Amino acid sequence: MNKRIVALTINGVDVQRKVASRMLLTDFIRDELKLTGTNVGCEHGVCGACTILLNGESVRSCLMLAVQADGYEIETVESLQNDNGTLNTLQQSFKDCHGLQCGFCTPGFLMTVTSFLKENEDPTEEEIREAISGNLCRCTGYANIVKSVQRTVQSQRTSKSLTEPVCHTDHKQNETVQIS
Amino acid sequence: MKPAVFNYIRPESVEETLQLLSDYGDDAKILSGGQSLIPVLNMRLSTPKYLIDIGRLEGLNYIREEGDHLSVGALVKHKDIESSPLVKELCPILGEAIRWVGTTQIRNRGTIGGSIAHGDPSAELPCVLAALRGEIVVASLEGEDVLSPEEFFLTYMLTSMQPDQVIKEIRFPIMSKKSAFSFVEVARTHGDFALAEAAVILETDETETVIKAQIAVGGVNPTPTVLEEVEDHIMGKKLTDELLTEVRRMTEGNVDPESDLHGTAEYRRELVGVLVQRALKTAGERVKKGAGRHE
Incomplete structure (x- = not known):
């Protein structure tokens, strides 16, 4: 009873592992599956850094045991990129609008917002702020994260047309200091 | 921070669960959504x-709608209560309060049974349940018990549940179509534990005189607390500013909060008085408009 087989689908791939019952889903994703995009922050459900999608809904992977996810479909930040490996609209918006600085919280924000925008395609600023209230960021002060989400909404609305970014940050000026 | 070693069992039925609880008693813990237990x-x-x-x-x-109440199975998730047309129609205060429970991520996994069983005095659902005079159905191999919130919640994080019992169902009385309600809370950030909260259900007659009042507060006593004294005091009266001021004072006298990092006892006492005052005022305005139930 201390070990159990966990079989689930992660980012479209079926996986199966025999793990300790006490293993948290975050550790299963990071240590067993080597998908280290999902970050471990507070481990008691406060910071949101470990947010993943469970059957399409955002949940905290530190507040689940791996065995509880048996049979479910999981998506992590690794699933977001476009097929050709470029950043998707949401990721690109975070980059363009400086919705991140150190980047630790970013995977959690991206997953939270991914599921949020599926349910609300045209959110108000207040709705965006409420949606991200379960994710902590200690760098940005949230303003640029909200802008990133708004930018994503606008990009999706004007679908693929190359309009000027709505975020007010002059991203070109900062491009030279970006590490990635 | 990782859980210590345990034996994980996933029973297939309620009967099997009760048998396991009967066998293991104090050595066992029930896991449902895990949003309180896993931390x-x-x-x-x-x-x-x-x-x-x-x-x-x-x-x-x-x-389910059953007679005069709404029966909610213990494993219903917060998000399902949030989106339930039945809840909105028959017990709208529940829908309003549930939005204060944690964050979206928590509400996607957390269950109503888990929230009640945890017995956190600052939690929203116990406060609403107390205000409405709801009931908690617990089961063991011996049979079922139906408990009032007063019987169920003993003190901070402690309920009257025995080691061989599990929560099966929560019963929320159906609210009168003529009543209005308000649920207000102050927390450090949205989704954080309440520093104080108040739930009010109110009914007035055509002269705006109070004919029914149900008031409970949370976060300020070891258990969710029904303010019977306040309820009695406002019956048969109109909700004037003077009365609301009396209500505030009376509320302050009915709570005994503790200080912690996030707020002193004095602050919480004053806050909960203001919240009850505010909730009553809002409910009063809503009932006047006759549109209280759906805001």
Whole structure:
């Protein structure tokens, strides 16, 4: 009873592992599956850094045991990129609008917002702020994260047309200091 | 912070769950959504030998209208209450309060049974349940018990549930179509534990005189607290500013909060008085408009 087989689908791939019952889903994703995009922050459900999608809904992977996810479909930040490996609209918006600085919280924000925008395609600023209230960021002060989400909404609305970014940050000026 | 070793069991039925609880008693802990229990396990504040995962049990996941109340199965998730047309129609204060429970991520996993069983005095659902005079159905191999919130919640994080019992159902009385309600809370950030909260259900006659009042507060006493004295005091009266000021004072006298990092006892006492005053005022305005139930 201390070990159990966990079989689930992660980012479209079926996986199966025999793990300790006490293993948290975050550790299963990071240590067993080597998908280290999902970050471990507070481990008691406060910071949101470990947010993943469970059957399409955002949940905290530190507040689940791996065995509880048996049979479910999981998506992590690794699933977001476009097929050709470029950043998707949401990721690109975070980059363009400086919705991140150190980047630790970013995977959690991206997953939270991914599921949020599926349910609300045209959110108000207040709705965006409420949606991200379960994710902590200690760098940005949230303003640029909200802008990133708004930018994503606008990009999706004007679908693929190359309009000027709505975020007010002059991203070109900062491009030279970006590490990635 | 990782949970200590335990034996994980996933029973297939309620009967099997009750048998396991009867066999293991104090050594076992029930896991459903895990949004309160897993943090406790992670911090090793609890180290059960057996973890009984009822999260997938069928038969405890329903919202039904039954006579004068709404029956909610213990495994119903917060998000399902939030989006339930039945809740909105028959017990709208529940829908309003549930939005204060944690964050979206928590509400996607957390269950109503888990929230009630946790017995956190600052939690929203126990406060609403107390205000409405709802009931909690607990089961063991011996049979079922139907408990009032007063009988169920004993003190901070402690309920009257025995080690061989599990929550099956929560019963929320159906609200009168003529009543209005308000649920207000102050927390450090949205989704954080309430520093104080108040739930009010109110009914007035055509002269705007109070003919029914149900008021409960949370976060300020060891258990959710019904303010009977306040309820009695406003019956048969109009909600004037003077009366609301009296209500505030009376509320302050009925609570005994503790100080912690996030707020002193004095602050919480004053805050909860203001919240009750505010909730009553809002409910009063809503009932006047005759549109209180759906805002």
